[in-house]
Amino acid sequence: MGDPKQNINGKAISQHTFDAIVVGSGISGGWAAKELCQKGLKTLLLERGRNVEHVRDYPTAMLPPWELPHRLENSTKDKEESPIQSISYNEGNKHFFVKDKDHPYEQESPFHWIRGYQVGGRSLTWGRQCYRLSDLDFEANAKDGTGVDWPIRYADIAPWYEYVEKFVGVSGKAEGLSQLPDSFFLPPMEMNCVEEHFKDKIEHGMPGRKVIMGRIANLTKGWEGRGPCQYRYLCSRGCPFGGYFSSNAATIPAAKATGNLTLRPFSIVVDIIYDKDKKKATGVRIIDAETNKTYEYFADIIFLNASTIGSAQILLNSVSSAFPQGLGNSSGQVGHNLMDHHFRVGAKGVFDGFKDKYYVGRRPVGIYIPRFRNLDAGTKRNDYLRGFAYQADGERETWFDTSKRLPGFGEDFKKELTSPGNWTLWMGAWGETLPYYENRVALHESKKDKWGIPLVSVHFQFGENERAMRKDMKASAIEMLDLAGFRNVEGFDYNSTGGDCVHEMGTARMGHDPKTSVLNKWNQMHEVKNVFITDGSCMTSSACQNPSLTYMALTARACDYAFTELKKGNLG
Amino acid sequence: MERKKFIKRFFLLSGGAVAAVSGIKVYQVFKSPDFDFLRGAVPLINELAETIIPKTDTPGAKEAAVGEFIAFILKENTSTATQNRFIDGLKDLAAYSALTYGTPFHECSAADKASILAHYEKKSTLLTGNVAKVEHKLLGDPFFTTLKKYTVLGFCTSKAGASRAFAYDAVPGRYANTDLTPGQKAWATQ
Numbered sequence: 209m210g211d212p213k214q215n216i217n218g219k220a221i222s223q224h225t226f227d228a229i230v231v232g233s234g235i236s237g238g239w240a241a242k243e244l245c246q247k248g249l250k251t252l253l254l255e256r257g258r259n260v261e262h263v264r265d266y267p268t269a270m271l272p273p274w275e276l277p278h279r280l281e282n283s284t285k286d287k288e289e290s291p292i293q294s295i296s297y298n299e300g301n302k303h304f305f306v307k308d309k310d311h312p313y314e315q316e317s318p319f320h321w322i323r324g325y326q327v328g329g330r331s332l333t334w335g336r337q338c339y340r341l342s343d344l345d346f347e348a349n350a351k352d353g354t355g356v357d358w359p360i361r362y363a364d365i366a367p368w369y370e371y372v373e374k375f376v377g378v379s380g381k382a383e384g385l386s387q388l389p390d391s392f393f394l395p396p397m398e399m400n401c402v403e404e405h406f407k408d409k410i411e412h413g414m415p416g417r418k419v420i421m422g423r424i425a426n427l428t429k430g431w432e433g434r435g436p437c438q439y440r441y442l443c444s445r446g447c448p449f450g451g452y453f454s455s456n457a458a459t460i461p462a463a464k465a466t467g468n469l470t471l472r473p474f475s476i477v478v479d480i481i482y483d484k485d486k487k488k489a490t491g492v493r494i495i496d497a498e499t500n501k502t503y504e505y506f507a508d509i510i511f512l513n514a515s516t517i518g519s520a521q522i523l524l525n526s527v528s529s530a531f532p533q534g535l536g537n538s539s540g541q542v543g544h545n546l547m548d549h550h551f552r553v554g555a556k557g558v559f560d561g562f563k564d565k566y567y568v569g570r571r572p573v574g575i576y577i578p579r580f581r582n583l584d585a586g587t588k589r590n591d592y593l594r595g596f597a598y599q600a601d602g603e604r605e606t607w608f609d610t611s612k613r614l615p616g617f618g619e620d621f622k623k624e625l626t627s628p629g630n631w632t633l634w635m636g637a638w639g640e641t642l643p644y645y646e647n648r649v650a651l652h653e654s655k656k657d658k659w660g661i662p663l664v665s666v667h668f669q670f671g672e673n674e675r676a677m678r679k680d681m682k683a684s685a686i687e688m689l690d691l692a693g694f695r696n697v698e699g700f701d702y703n704s705t706g707g708d709c710v711h712e713m714g715t716a717r718m719g720h721d722p723k724t725s726v727l728n729k730w731n732q733m734h735e736v737k738n739v740f741i742t743d744g745s746c747m748t749s750s751a752c753q754n755p756s757l758t759y760m761a762l763t764a765r766a767c768d769y770a771f772t773e774l775k776k777g778n779l780g
Numbered sequence: 781m782e783r784k785k786f787i788k789r790f791f792l793l794s795g796g797a798v799a800a801v802s803g804i805k806v807y808q809v810f811k812s813p814d815f816d817f818l819r820g821a822v823p824l825i826n827e828l829a830e831t832i833i834p835k836t837d838t839p840g841a842k843e844a845a846v847g848e849f850i851a852f853i854l855k856e857n858t859s860t861a862t863q864n865r866f867i868d869g870l871k872d873l874a875a876y877s878a879l880t881y882g883t884p885f886h887e888c889s890a891a892d893k894a895s896i897l898a899h900y901e902k903k904s905t906l907l908t909g910n911v912a913k914v915e916h917k918l919l920g921d922p923f924f925t926t927l928k929k930y931t932v933l934g935f936c937t938s939k940a941g942a943s944r945a946f947a948y949d950a951v952p953g954r955y956a957n958t959d960l961t962p963g964q965k966a967w968a969t970q
Contacts, residue, residue: 272950273937273969279849281933283856400957439952441970569955570970606970607946611932617832617897622840625833625932626945628966 221506226252226470227774229492229507231477231522234329236743236759237513238455238463239372243767244511245468249774252505253463254475254494256514257325260304260332262456266446268300276300296322296333296710301444304332314652314665320707321517321666327473328456329515330710331756333444336425336452337573337599338378339753340369340389344583349749352593355545355643356719358748359729362389368761375462376453376760377431380423388578388597388753395428396421401565402602402631403575409692410577416587417580417688422573422599425453434458441570452572474498476659479526480510480535480739488738488779489535495659509738509770509779513763516546516744517649520715521664523726524651536733541726543650545643545714546666547750550674552702554598554636555685557694562631566604574601577635577688579752581680592676596639596752598685605629633694637681640752642673643714647706668706711755713747731766738779740766808868809861809919818854821870822847827886828873829931831893838945841931844938850930861920869923873900900924942968 227249230240241253259265273279280298287294293305306323313321324330343362350357366389373392381396399407399421407419426443427435427450434450434457443452450457463469474497481504483490491506512519520543526535534542577598581589610629614621647669651662682699689697719725722734731746733739742763744755751758773779826847833841841847854863873896877885881892888896904922907915916922921929935941942948946968 270950272939272948273942274939276937278853278856279933279937281853281857284858285856398955398957439955440950564960566958566960566964567956568949568958569952570967571955603970604966606966606968607932607936608970611929611936616901617928618894619834619836622833622836622945625936626838626965628960628964 224491224503224505226250226505226507228252228509228511228770229254229505230511230513231492232256232329232513232515232518232743233327233455233460233471234324234513234515234743235331235334235455235756236763237329237511238331238459239760239763240511240513240740240742240767241463241469242459243764244509244771245463245466247767247771248466248468249509249771250468250470251463252470252472252507253460254477254492254505255327255329255471255473256476256497257306257327257329257473259471259473260326260328260446260456262450262454262461263446263448266448267303269442269445269448271300292320293322295320295708300442301333304444304446310658312655312657313663314655316665316667317669318705319666319668320705321664321712322707322710323515327460327471328454331454332446332456334454334710334756335754336443337576337754338373338376338380338391338423338425338757339576339597340391341365341751341753341758342387342389344387344579345749345751345753348594348751349643354593355749356717356721356724359718359720359725364729365758365761365765368765369757372757372760372764375432375458376425376757377427377435378423378425378757379428381421383418383420383578385418385578387583391423391757393423394431397424397426397428397571397573399575400567400602401562402559402633403600405559405562406600406602406633406688406692407575410688413691414688416583418578419600420576420578422576424573426451426572432458437572439569439571441572443572475503476661477514477522478502478659478661479522480512481506482526482528482530482535482736484528484530487736489736495661497659500659508774509740511763511767511770512739512741513743516712516715516747517664517666519741519743519745520649521651521661523716524649525662531735536726536735536739538735539723539726541717541724543715544645544648545717546647546649546668546706546712547641547643547714547747548668548706549709549711549750549752550639550641550670550678550704551636551709552704553639553678553681553700554634555682555689555697555699556632556634557689557697559602559631559633559694566628574599576600589680592673592680593642594640594673594677594752596637596677596681598635598637600633600635602631602633604631633689633692635685635689637678637685638709638752638754639674639677639681641750642671643717643749644669644671649715666706670704670706711744711750713744713750713755716741716745717748718746719748730769731762732769737773738770740770742766809864811864813860813863814867815855817871818851818867821867822851824870824874824885825850825927827893828897828927829934831890831897832928832931833935833941833945839940841935841941844935844940846931846934846938849934849938850927853930853934854926858926859920861918862926863920865920866923866926869900869927872923897924900927936968 233255382390426437437451524534579595581595716726829841829846904924948968
């Protein structure tokens with residue numbers, strides 16, 4: 209009481225002290241905030257970018273094409289300022305992507321790091337497809353001797369998949385497939401006539417292959433006060449109907465409703481503060497992106513959800529005498545084993561038929577052909593390990609497709625341009641990428657960003673296994689379209705650059721052994737028990753499924769464990 | 781990266797040859813584009829666009845203000861080379877109409893307008909395959925290619941085009957299979 213200075217410091221510290229800190233408000237950070245807040249923990253959610261309030265901050269969500277001056281094309285200026293991000297964005301959603309110019313990184317080999325620095329992160333612009341992993345995936349590393357073994361199996365995560373699906377709202381249909389376990393589903397969307405035809409031909413002509421409706425976090429009925437989806441297919445602009453799952457629409461409002469959430473935008477986490485006597489992390493150091501001032505925040509537990517590359521950057525930058533290689537990095541694995549799915553390969557064809565059929569609405573997902581390679585002895589390939597799945601879309605061509613091939617001009621041209629075109633089916637494969645130690649992010653030795661934080665430097669290359677798989681990804685698509693009676697079947701391989709799929713994973717992998725992995729089976733750092741990492745960096749292998757659903761399930765599971773351990777006094 | 785290197789090398793070895801085939805001098809495509817002329821040429825561009833997408837029982841390109849759109853998008857979204865080839869193409873076409881038909885383009889008959897555009901369409905397809913790709917990358921898209929591409933984009937995404945020449949539904953509310961109805965227009969957006 210006597211020393212006013214001490215008093216102020218004491219107050220300042222208490223205002224900066226929480227039960228839990230979550231770093232990053234994207235799809236996994238939103239879940240961590242919701243779970244921890246709902247368990248009664250006072251939680252600070254840090255986001256390096258600006259705030260984005262659901263609905264209010266979706267400026268383009270209701271704009272018709274003619275109110276976008278560039279009609280959804282990217283301008284020369286956009287391409288110059290953001291050569292990487294502009295690959296992924298368009299005029300309707302570009303405000304949810306960073307400017308490359310403002311957020312540089314080093315490419316030792318080509319790697320496209322697509323980012324959305326704002327509250328909600330990339331959960332605003334994600335692809336929304338949700339597929340569970342199975343034991344085929346969790347056992348893969350152990351079986352073929354790649355990387356390290358996953359420390360969990362399907363049974364460990366299955367209840368947590370169901371737990372998150374019940375809140376997210378995933379539309380789809382139960383199929384009973386062992387390689388792609390069923391989720392808790394809302395009603396599936398409808399296949400169109402060409403997709404039904406394709407399904408029928410493939411399932412009868414190629415036993416073992418399945419053609420199913422895509423499973424997606426777009427709501428086919430009202431759910432948890434959100435939705436339903438209005439079939440506008442403008443999801444990545446943010447949905448004013450709450451038609452799809454995002455942190456902004458779902459988890460952050462749920463976290464706020466508890467009264468336990470403090471959301472702090474413009475908070476760039478520089479490092480995690482480690483107390484070597486207590487052998488735990490005590491908090492984080494941030495720079496306020498608006499004022500450039502540094503602050504420290506303290507908590508009993510820290511969830512790191514800054515994205516696969518962002519989280520690795522923070523760990524590597526959290527250097528102390530106890531951890532000279534970065535926090536919890538005695539294994540030397542932090543930043544390594546970077547993965548991204550390889551894709552942009554497949555085939556397309558034209559179907560002569562159903563000329564009298566059409567559809568209404570813009571369905572935000574297509575059909576899915578679950579993995580059919582290397583499932584068992586009968587489907588074993590000698591040329592590569594693991595497998596791939598197809599996402600496919602049947603539709604009638606529009607002006608966008610036909611104008612490129614229709615010659616001429618005038619009334620006939622206009623008539624053809626404005627009439628429903630040919631039925632086509634496009635199939636693209638999404639392939640598993642093996643974890644290679646050599647694929648990694650590191651901190652640049654000298655270059656720093658405008659806040660003085662070392663730049664991320666990425667080295668990434670696909671390997672022989674992926675190249676061999678790609679041949680099959682293309683050939684099998686051609687084979688299936690041929691079998692189903694399509695004409696003008698054309699295979700394509702546009703070449704995948706790392707990062708293009710925006711499925712980065714693996715830079716702080718889970719494993720049994722602290723010598724070869726960063727996280728244990730609870731996504732808890734082997735070496736720092738009160739730090740949990742549940743974004744894509746935890747992934748021990750990539751499987752070929754879209755990964756976000758797995759991050760969400762692992763996050764909810766880790767929050768439950770962290771809370772239990774905290775109450776037992778094991779983390780304090 | 782490799783692709784860029786390849787094109788650069790190709791440029792050094794064959795840039796001149798490609799340019800010669802196209803009848804283009806390399807310095808012409810990198811000059812500062814004549815945007816003053818472009819601004820004044822909006823009525824002409826509207827006439828050209830209307831020839832590509834004419835008014836029928838639904839609006840044509842002119843009603844969709846495609847001329848204004850092309851003048852805007854050319855400046856905003858295309859390379860200097862494409863800008864120059866387009867603006868030079870407009871000038872060339874104006875002269876060609878006057879010399880061949882003795883009248884400015886907008887006063888030509890519908891048949892003559894079509895003949896003139898057919899002339900430029902043909903010129904745009906002289907090169908094919910990889911040679912065309914490299915040429916367009918280096919020297920910009922041919923005049924007619926740019927004209928048609930942005931006439932289509934401008935028309936199909938305009939209010940008049942999307943909602944009257946096509947079927948447009950801002951909030952469909954469902955996805956379902958349907959039968960095609962007689963005279964069914966294609967959906968404007970996908």
